[in-house]
Amino acid sequence: MTTRERPTLEAVARRAGVSRATVSRVVNGSTTVAATIREAVNRAVEELGYVPNQAARSLVTRQTDSIALILPETANRVFSDDLFFPAIIRGVGSELEAADKQLVLMMAGSAAGYHRVERYAVAGHVDGVMFASIHGADPLPGLLARRGIPVICSGRPMLADPPVPYVDVDHAGGVAAALDLLITSGRRRIATIAGPQDMVAGLERLTGYHETLRRAGLPSLVAAGDFTRESGVTAMRALLAQDPDLDAVFAASDLMAHGALQALRDAGRRVPDDVAVIGFDDFEISRYSDPPLTTVRQPIAEAGRVMARQMLRLIAGDPDIDPAIILPTELITRASA
Amino acid sequence: MTTRERPTLEAVARRAGVSRATVSRVVNGSTTVAATIREAVNRAVEELGYVPNQAARSLVTRQTDSIALILPETANRVFSDDLFFPAIIRGVGSELEAADKQLVLMMAGSAAGYHRVERYAVAGHVDGVMFASIHGADPLPGLLARRGIPVICSGRPMLADPPVPYVDVDHAGGVAAALDLLITSGRRRIATIAGPQDMVAGLERLTGYHETLRRAGLPSLVAAGDFTRESGVTAMRALLAQDPDLDAVFAASDLMAHGALQALRDAGRRVPDDVAVIGFDDFEISRYSDPPLTTVRQPIAEAGRVMARQMLRLIAGDPDIDPAIILPTELITRASA
DNA sequence: TTACGGCCTGAGAGCGCTCCAACAAGGGTA
DNA sequence: TACCCTTGTTGGAGCGCTCTCAGGCCGTAA
Numbered sequence: 204m205t206t207r208e209r210p211t212l213e214a215v216a217r218r219a220g221v222s223r224a225t226v227s228r229v230v231n232g233s234t235t236v237a238a239t240i241r242e243a244v245n246r247a248v249e250e251l252g253y254v255p256n257q258a259a260r261s262l263v264t265r266q267t268d269s270i271a272l273i274l275p276e277t278a279n280r281v282f283s284d285d286l287f288f289p290a291i292i293r294g295v296g297s298e299l300e301a302a303d304k305q306l307v308l309m310m311a312g313s314a315a316g317y318h319r320v321e322r323y324a325v326a327g328h329v330d331g332v333m334f335a336s337i338h339g340a341d342p343l344p345g346l347l348a349r350r351g352i353p354v355i356c357s358g359r360p361m362l363a364d365p366p367v368p369y370v371d372v373d374h375a376g377g378v379a380a381a382l383d384l385l386i387t388s389g390r391r392r393i394a395t396i397a398g399p400q401d402m403v404a405g406l407e408r409l410t411g412y413h414e415t416l417r418r419a420g421l422p423s424l425v426a427a428g429d430f431t432r433e434s435g436v437t438a439m440r441a442l443l444a445q446d447p448d449l450d451a452v453f454a455a456s457d458l459m460a461h462g463a464l465q466a467l468r469d470a471g472r473r474v475p476d477d478v479a480v481i482g483f484d485d486f487e488i489s490r491y492s493d494p495p496l497t498t499v500r501q502p503i504a505e506a507g508r509v510m511a512r513q514m515l516r517l518i519a520g521d522p523d524i525d526p527a528i529i530l531p532t533e534l535i536t537r538a539s540a
Numbered sequence: 541m542t543t544r545e546r547p548t549l550e551a552v553a554r555r556a557g558v559s560r561a562t563v564s565r566v567v568n569g570s571t572t573v574a575a576t577i578r579e580a581v582n583r584a585v586e587e588l589g590y591v592p593n594q595a596a597r598s599l600v601t602r603q604t605d606s607i608a609l610i611l612p613e614t615a616n617r618v619f620s621d622d623l624f625f626p627a628i629i630r631g632v633g634s635e636l637e638a639a640d641k642q643l644v645l646m647m648a649g650s651a652a653g654y655h656r657v658e659r660y661a662v663a664g665h666v667d668g669v670m671f672a673s674i675h676g677a678d679p680l681p682g683l684l685a686r687r688g689i690p691v692i693c694s695g696r697p698m699l700a701d702p703p704v705p706y707v708d709v710d711h712a713g714g715v716a717a718a719l720d721l722l723i724t725s726g727r728r729r730i731a732t733i734a735g736p737q738d739m740v741a742g743l744e745r746l747t748g749y750h751e752t753l754r755r756a757g758l759p760s761l762v763a764a765g766d767f768t769r770e771s772g773v774t775a776m777r778a779l780l781a782q783d784p785d786l787d788a789v790f791a792a793s794d795l796m797a798h799g800a801l802q803a804l805r806d807a808g809r810r811v812p813d814d815v816a817v818i819g820f821d822d823f824e825i826s827r828y829s830d831p832p833l834t835t836v837r838q839p840i841a842e843a844g845r846v847m848a849r850q851m852l853r854l855i856a857g858d859p860d861i862d863p864a865i866i867l868p869t870e871l872i873t874r875a876s877a
Numbered sequence: 878t879t880a881c882g883g884c885c886t887g888a889g890a891g892c893g894c895t896c897c898a899a900c901a902a903g904g905g906t907a
Numbered sequence: 908t909a910c911c912c913t914t915g916t917t918g919g920a921g922c923g924c925t926c927t928c929a930g931g932c933c934g935t936a937a
Binding site: 309 | 591594
């Protein structure tokens with residue numbers, strides 16, 4: 204290991220024959236430095252391979268140019284084929300990279316996790332904190348906001364004290380579009396596989412289902428799931444047992460829809476002839492299921508990008524941040540409905 | 541925003557009626573502090589809501605307790621249904637979390653990305669750098685190592701100057717197991733869909749294919765892919781055109797195997813009756829394909845965990861780090877072969 | 878020639894923390 | 908009683924950087 208001593212500002216200054224302050228000015232791109240001196244400094248920087256020490260810099264500037272993204276701990280345990288968090292990470296990552304900020308990934312959810320994240324943020328390790336998907340009435344966003352740390356959520360937080368800006372997608376609109384397709388194509392016994400009710404996404408999609416069906420004068424039939432494929436299988440079986448004659452099912456996630464497809468096949472039902480299936484997400488894999496899945500596309504990566512952009516504005520001190528941004532959803536019609 | 545002034549060590553010391561040094565000792569868990577004083581300090585910390593300033597701390601300790609994971613930029617662009625990087629992240633994340641280190645995620649690959657990562661690491665923002673999957677002869681790992689920064693790679697680096705410790709999986713063994721199954725079940729015209737040849741994983745799986753078939757006295761038939769599903773479809777079509785009578789295909793990734801399955805179905809071939817298919821990865825989705833995919837399981841998350849563990853040892857100054865750790869692969873037999 | 882801005886540059890004071898050297902008490906030993 | 912440990916505590920010197928402020932230089936106008 205060539206742990207050669209790393210050069211400091213001081214060393215560069217000596218070599219260039221100027222003061223520390225001047226080097227600092229050059230390094231930070233100040234314009235008030237004479238061209239000849241600037242060049243001399245740049246040469247010294249080059250020759251010495253100087254890179255500013257981040258710790259020293261943030262000690263005085265009080266900012267770190269990195270931003271945390273908090274994932275619920277479940278992301279680490281349960282969903283080994285989940286594509287939601289990867290998409291969020293992709294979106295956030297690309298946007299932050301463009302702004303030359305760093306992404307710090309943290310898992311939270313456990314009590315210990317809470318505390319860790321809080322300490323981490325308060326210790327000034329990051330300039331802001333973004334939450335990817337809030338579970339239940341998570342107190343953490345509010346807690347950090349109260350500590351004066353910039354916070355943005357993906358998905359409307361249930362707890363809003365103080366209100367934290369968020370970006371979410373139009374769940375209700377997407378659900379309505381899906382159900383409308385089902386209804387206008389003549390389906391009358393439309394069941395749903397709901398998502399977890401401690402998450403706004405699960406909640407709003409179920410509410411949307413109830414409202415649209417009520418408006419259409421159709422009966423509701425609900426089974427509970429947790430967004431996973433396995434829960435989709437189980438829920439679909441339960442639904443079939445309750446109403447063997449149902450002719451459509453709306454699943455609140457693509458993975459659950461895939462599970463439903465499987466359970467339907469096992470039960471000898473043809474899709475879409477006997478039962479139409481619609482999902483919610485539009486993951487890549489849904490183009491390749493048998494049959495290809497009709498689903499509501501939600502722009503996950505885009506949500507990540509927007510979230511990151513809002514965070515950047517927040518950090519920059521922009522006074523008028525939208526308290527909420529709702530991204531549109533879109534019905535993608537394929538073969539399953 | 542309640543940006544109330546954050547208390548410093550000094551403030552805590554004043555409140556507890558001791559010196560800064562003593563507070564520092566208590567906060568950092570030194571044992572040589574009298575119990576009564578320790579309690580008084582803890583009380584003051586509690587009351588003031590004191591959290592040590594990370595920048596100040598790392599300025600003197602020269603460590604940050606966070607570690608970077610570098611993803612190739614492609615991860616951000618191409619693979620929207622790739623499950624490799626999420627799995628690596630999961631593995632690394634869980635291990636680092638247990639060690640109370642933070643994970644900093646960075647994308648690299650572009651020239652600009654290189655420079656950013658290098659500066660970032662050299663600036664002392666992280667204590668070490670891990671690479672998830674090396675593309676071609678990436679100079680970055682060696683470059684950082686030469687700068688004295690702890691580096692670990694997932695996947696053997698092609699460039700080994702200076703040699704960088706890595707963890708990889710037993711590609712050759714997995715391929716041999718897959719092909720043996722094919723051969724002993726009577727397949728004689730076994731094709732392969734190869735991965736990108738600028739990655740060790742692609743290279744070694746193809747080499748393994750060639751060697752095993754040569755030993756068995758069987759002919760080779762190769763089509764090139766890039767690990768994606770789409771490339772699997774294309775490659776399978778090419779293979780079918782070249783040898784309509786092939787009776788088996790080994791794909792160097794699950795996604796390509798799924799593509800092959802699709803192309804085979806489109807061409808009217810039955811799997812496994814007409815053509816047997818084996819993949820490599822064992823992603824969750826491969827349990828649900830039609831038919832379920834026989835594949836070589838590589839322990840991706842485990843590789844992430846091991847990589848993180850090695851990194852932790854490296855940072856701790858452990859003198860004897862294994863220069864290479866090879867994790868076993870395992871053939872998972874399902875319906876496609 | 879002197880006076881006066883304007884423009885650059887340098888000196889120096891921190892940012893909040895760790896850690897070393899030095900020192901104050903006690904308690905045991907000769 | 909004098910001496911030496913041991914245990915616990917303090918002051919202070921930095922870590923490497925930014926940023927304010929004062930001061931030097933020069934051109935221009937009086």
